[in-house]
Structures are given as C-alpha cells and as structure tokens.
Amino acid sequence: MRAHKRNKAGRNVAMAAVALLLGGGGIAIVNVSANAGQNGGSAASQAGHAHGDAEQGGPVGSDFVDITKVPDNVEKPGNGPGASTGTFTSACGTNAGDQHNSDNVIVAPGVANGAHHTHDYVGNKQVDGDSTDESLAAQDTTCTNGDQSTYYWPVLRDRRQQGEDAGKPGGGAEGNIGSIIEPATVDLTFRGSPRGDVVAMPRFLRIITGDAKASTNGGANANAAWSCTGFEDKVQLEDKYPICPDGSRVVRTAFFQSCWDGQNTDSGDHRAHVAFAEDDGSCPDGFKAIPQLVQRLTYDVPDAPDFAVDSFPEEKHKPVTDHGDFINVMRDGLMNRAVDCINSGRRCG
Numbered sequence: 176m177r178a179h180k181r182n183k184a185g186r187n188v189a190m191a192a193v194a195l196l197l198g199g200g201g202i203a204i205v206n207v208s209a210n211a212g213q214n215g216g217s218a219a220s221q222a223g224h225a226h227g228d229a230e231q232g233g234p235v236g237s238d239f240v241d242i243t244k245v246p247d248n249v250e251k252p253g254n255g256p257g258a259s260t261g262t263f264t265s266a267c268g269t270n271a272g273d274q275h276n277s278d279n280v281i282v283a284p285g286v287a288n289g290a291h292h293t294h295d296y297v298g299n300k301q302v303d304g305d306s307t308d309e310s311l312a313a314q315d316t317t318c319t320n321g322d323q324s325t326y327y328w329p330v331l332r333d334r335r336q337q338g339e340d341a342g343k344p345g346g347g348a349e350g351n352i353g354s355i356i357e358p359a360t361v362d363l364t365f366r367g368s369p370r371g372d373v374v375a376m377p378r379f380l381r382i383i384t385g386d387a388k389a390s391t392n393g394g395a396n397a398n399a400a401w402s403c404t405g406f407e408d409k410v411q412l413e414d415k416y417p418i419c420p421d422g423s424r425v426v427r428t429a430f431f432q433s434c435w436d437g438q439n440t441d442s443g444d445h446r447a448h449v450a451f452a453e454d455d456g457s458c459p460d461g462f463k464a465i466p467q468l469v470q471r472l473t474y475d476v477p478d479a480p481d482f483a484v485d486s487f488p489e490e491k492h493k494p495v496t497d498h499g500d501f502i503n504v505m506r507d508g509l510m511n512r513a514v515d516c517i518n519s520g521r522r523c524g
Contacts, residue, residue, distance in 0.1 A: 232491045233483070233492045234491070234493065236479075236480055238416055238480065238493065238494060239416045239417070239418050239479040239480055240412065240416075240417065241417075242403045242418060242419055242423075243406070245406070245412065246409065247408055247409055248408060248410045253456075254456075255371070257371045257372070258371065258456075259367025259517050260517075261366075261516045261522060261523070262367075262517065263364070263365040263522075263524060264524035265298070265322040265363045265365075266320070266363075267297040267319075267322065267363060268317045268318075268361065269361045270295045270296060270297050271357065274296040274301075275330065276304075276345070277290045277292060280305075280502075281381045281445055281502065282383070283304060284305075285304055287304055288345055290487075291344070291487050292329050292345055292351050292485035292486055293329065293485050294329060294485075295358070296326070297327075297363075298316050298317060298318050298323065299311055299323050299324060299325040299502075300314050301314045302314075302325045306325075322509060324501065324504045325502045325504065326363060327500045327501075328470070329387070329498065330484075330485050331482060331484055331485075332351065332352070332353035332482065332483055332485065333481065334477075334481050334482060334483055335477055337354065338351075338354045338355060339354070339355075351492075356475075356482065358474055359424055359475055360471075360473045361472055362472075364468070364471070365513055366467050367466065367467075367517040368433065368452070368456060368458075368464035369455075369456035370452075370456045370457045371464065373464045373466050373514055374463050374465060375513075375514050376505075377440050378503060378505065378506070380435065381440060381441045381445065381502050381503075382431050382501045383445050383498065383501075384398050384430060387486065387487060387498050388487060388489075388490060390490050394414075394495065398413075398430065399412075399414070399494055399495050399496070399498070400430065401415065401416055401427060401494055401497070402425075403417050403420070403424065404426055407426060416480075416482070418479050424475055425474045425482075427471070427472045428469065428471045428472075429469070431469070432449035433466075434458035434463065436448045436449070436450075436461060436462055452464070466517055470501075
C-alpha cells in the first residue's frame with residue numbers, strides 16, 4: 176500500500192480482484208467450505224444467515240471474500256534519495272476502559288449522537304461532541320508517551336450477541352446490533368515522506384480518512400483497507416470484509432492524509448486543509464509533508480457474516496464505509512521529537 180490513498184489504478188486492481196472472486200453472478204461467499212477456518216462456516220448456512228441480515232440492513236454474504244483468493248498487491252512504494260524513513264509510535268492501548276459514544280466532535284461539534292454509530296476511542300481520556308481544544312488539552316491520556324491526541328473509529332460488532340446498547344442511540348436503536356468487539360491490538364504509527372523531510376503538525380489539527388457514507392456518496396472519499404494477519408501483502412480490500420483462515424485475525428488499516436496546507440487545522444468539509452500525496456509521493460502544490468498516521472487494528476471475530484462495522488442506518492454496514500478520525504493534541508515538544516525521529520531515520524515512541 177502506498178503512503179497516499181489508493182489511486183484510481185490501485186482501486187481498479189482491487190475491483191478486478193473482486194470480479195475474479197465473485198464472477199459475473201455475484202455469489203454470496205466464494206471458495207469457503209465447512210472447514211475453512213476462522214470466519215468460514217458452511218456456504219449454505221452463511222447464505223441463509225445473509226438473507227436474514229439483509230432484512231436487518233446488512234451485511235450480506237456478498238460483502239465477504241476469502242482472503243486466500245485475493246491477488247498479491249503489486250504496488251511497490253519507492254523512496255527518493257531524501258526520503259524521511261523513520262517512524263514514531265504512540266502506544267495507547269485498545270480501549271479496555273470502554274470509552275464509547277456516538278458523537279463526532281470533528282464533523283458534528285456540540286451535537287449528541289452526531290455519528291449515529293458508536294466509536295471506539297484511545298488516547299485522550301475524555302472526548303465527546305462537547306469537547307473543545309481547551310478541554311482536550313486539559314485531559315489525561317491512555318498513551319504511554321504522554322500523547323494527548325484522540326484516535327477514534329467505528330466499532331466492530333459480534334452480531335450474534337445482544338449489545339449493552341441494544342435500545343440506545345448509536346447502537347441497536349439505529350441498526351447497530353450486537354456486542355462491541357474490543358480490538359486485539361491497536362498500532363498507531365507516524366511515518367515519513369518518500370520525497371523528503373516532514374514538518375510538524377500543528378496542535379489540534381483534525382483529519383478524517385475514509386467516508387462513513389461511502390456507499391451512498393460514492394467512492395470518491397472511500398479509503399477503507401481490510402485484510403488478515405499474514406496476508407497483508409495482498410490487495411487491501413476496500414469494499415469487502417475478509418474471511419481469514421484459522422489463526423489469522425481481521426485487520427483494519429486507516430491511512431491518513433500526509434499533506435497539510437500549512438495554515439488551517441480544519442476546513443468547512445473537514446478535508447480541504449489536508450491531502451493525500453501524489454503517485455510519486457510528493458505533496459500537491461501549496462501543501463507540506465507531515466507525519467502520516469497509519470492506524471492498524473486487529474480483531475478476533477466470529478464466522479462471516481456475523482461481524483460488521485457500525486454505520487449510519489442507510490449505509491447497511493458496508494465495509495467501504497470504514498473510516499478513522501484523529502485530532503492531534505501532542506504538545507509541541509512531543510511533536511518535534513516525532514518529526515526529528517522520522518527525518519533522521521530512527522524508530523521512536
């Protein structure tokens with residue numbers, strides 16, 4: 176996967192892979208036998224379950240593919256001679272403290288249930304729709320290095336079990352049924368630019384990657400990337416959930432924008448102030464390279480199609496709607512340390 180959002184050519188590769196898997200007839204779950212391992216199950220039972228889920232708003236069997244049948248990813252990112260090759264990692268836990276709400280302080284500040292689906296949070300310990308720059312700066316953090324940033328994403332659910340929020344906004348009341356699955360691992364890594372040094376992010380910079388309404392808005396801002404541990408060298412799936420073999424975990428990776436306009440910490444559409452790098456790794460004119468956040472989550476999940484990402488009701492839990500949200504609340508000293516590590520080629524955290 177390149178440092179920037181999957182480009183048109185890359186998306187065509189992924190779509191071709193899906194076409195190979197599904198053929199012309201759009202069969203429910205392909206190449207899955209009763210002994211296919213974790214997430215497998217019999218094709219017949221899954222197809223029957225999928226019918227019931229369709230009536231509940233998804234997901235359906237055709238939203239899943241067998242990861243072992245996905246082609247290898249042929250994209251090879253290349254670094255230029257001045258590339259910044261270091262990394263900076265924040266270890267912030269897996270939300271064992273159960274910080275959840277269905278607010279979205281970036282898109283809908285001051286609005287309760289602004290997301291209409293539930294978010295997991297790590298980092299900053301008190302984040303909701305009423306949070307401000309000042310309140311975020313005053314909070315403690317789950318990150319071991321003092322990073323007060325907030326990292327949040329829609330939860331993944333086990334749809335076989337009733338969740339504690341079965342009748343509540345953001346949960347079962349809006350079609351997000353099932354118990355919340357805590358991630359097995361959460362990796363938050365900032366990496367450099369293949370074309371040169373990066374500059375510090377401003378404090379309180381807000382970035383959204385992906386589109387929570389991608390299945391109705393179209394794919395222009397979609398940036399989901401699903402895979403399985405041990406198979407991440409294959410094409411990253413944007414519009415399919417992976418069926419992983421026994422012993423392999425589902426992986427959700429969010430690649431955030433790595434270019435900043437040099438002036439604004441947010442914009443009217445919450446996107447225009449940041450951008451993805453071009454195909455050669457350079458930033459668009461007028462933008463500066465900043466550390467790129469790569470958020471990687473892994474999960475132990477039930478058999479397909481019994482797990483799904485939370486979504487707006489009309490989005491029907493489609494995997495293409497996966498997204499991530501980030502507010503940089505690192506103090507300047509910590510951010511400068513991160514930039515120095517990245518630009519000098521070191522690994523720090």
